[in-house]
Amino acid sequence: MFGRVLKIDLTTGKIQKNKIPSKWVSDFIGGSGLAARLLWDEIDPARDPLDPRNPFLWVTGPLTGTGGPATGRFSLCGRSPQTGLWGESNIGGFIGPELRRAGYDILWITGRSPQPAYLWIHNDAVEICPAGHLWGQADTYETQILIREEVSEPRARVAAIGMAGENVVPFANVMADHGRAAGRTGMGALMGSKNLKAVAIRGNNEIPLVKAEEFKQLSKAANKTLLEQNMTSMFNSLGTSGAVDYLQIIGDMPQKYWTAPTFDGAPQISGSEMASTVLTGTRACHGCVIGCGREIHVKEGAYKTAPKSKGPAYETICAFGSQLLVNNLPMIIKLGDICDRFGMDTISAGNTIALAYLLFDRGLMSVADTGGLALHWGDAQPCFTLLEQIARREGFGSLLAQGSRALATQYGDPDLAVQVNGLDVPMHDPRAFSGQALVYVTSPRGACHNQSDFFNVELGGTLDEIGITMTDRWQDSGKADHVMRHQHWRTVCNSLVVCFFAVVSPSELATLLNAASGTDWSVPIMLKSGERAWNLKRAINCHLGLTRNTERLPKLLLQPLTEGGQEGHIPDMDVLLREYYAASGWDEATGQPKPEKLNSLGLGFVLPFS
């Protein structure tokens, strides 16, 4: 059983339960692929992204919560307040599985509650509850505790926004469990615009599996294989920042807002350093045998934490570490925790602040602009003030809250912001991997490594089964077809929904999907579905005004660094894009998918583009 929808209109309070057409499930699988199909009928380019009529979609996948390898995740989707384009962000923890156990695969929220509210979903019972006492008062962790007490259900799972979401900061996120985040594209702002503080869920049903016993055996075998993977050991022992030293050496890790080739302090902020100083345990999303989450305790000093606090992931380590040339790990941990509590994406918050440091360093900004704060590389102390100002939209923070593109524009040079289509570039430098550069400029949600982590392919993580093989990391010509197929494959993963950190083969996932849902999918059929969803997200963006003019890297990423692991290299975007459009069946002049491509995927209904 998949495609069970719980639809809630927060303006009217109307609650409906229904099912979506089965063809949509067979065409798009689930997760963000299916969300694109749901959103298509609702997209109106004339509306503001925060118009209450725009839907906010929570879409699980057919593997979510099944105990399959790293399948505790699901997607939050809608029109992005940060980019104005397609928005999606997937989140782990336990709340996606809980939604399915409550009897729903999809939560479809529209409207705007007249007063701050939270949803309480307990199997068939669905309530819209007042949240005025939480709004502006409780952070994302406190909200979870308070709502569990209020509904008298200690096992309820709660996802919440913080002050940033309440104040509709465009890069606000949604947080759940032990610091799990739907971090990117501002889904927290979309939630805040609906006056929705939180969603609490408790389900007591079994997640339906068509061939339950077969699935159990397959899942057991897949998890056993996963446990034997080197990557699993690395993520479990050292977390996602386990490869900091290596990534810094090869030129992948950004420093000094993308302008420095090396950072001597990298070893002091690495996963190994965390493991040998403050790590007290690991945390895993539902059913995951990898357990990349960090549980830490900084016992003393200015940045001490409570026991069992969340330790930062790689992106946060870079955002408040290498990007600011800060080597103080406890300080970075604290700044990451502040972002989590306010409910802000650490990638965009950190990058926007780092851009302010660059402007200050270059004399384009002074203490007169920053409210008296001196922004010097290596000193992250001002970040404590800035993060709070961003969340409250006060002082200098009210400008930073508009994001890096607005900040750079304010100071006369929009192209100085390291972003693509409004989304800040994540912490994998595209000058180190030309394939990743192509991913960033063509991703449907702006610069993103969760639509394709092609840098991992270029590091040796090939997918020979589907013809994605190793290429030279700086090779430009002859790579686009591999990148495109990897994007299609990762779209399948985001539809199932399966965590990218799990090394599981396509055929293994096809077998698991078939046992779970009683289908007869082959790997090529799954890939076709991925291509279909990828092109539909593209079509949504074309309707929303995306043109190929903005599919380019910002100028800082087109300036070669003079030493370090990526010395002298910049990707040839003209070659990469020309070959990519040809491989994709997209018009080179407009960037739009050609009618014959859309028709071959059953997407003719999106034509003509507005």
Ligand code: SF4
């Ligand atoms: S690898 Fe980490 S993020 Fe992925 S599902 Fe497992 S615990 Fe969650």
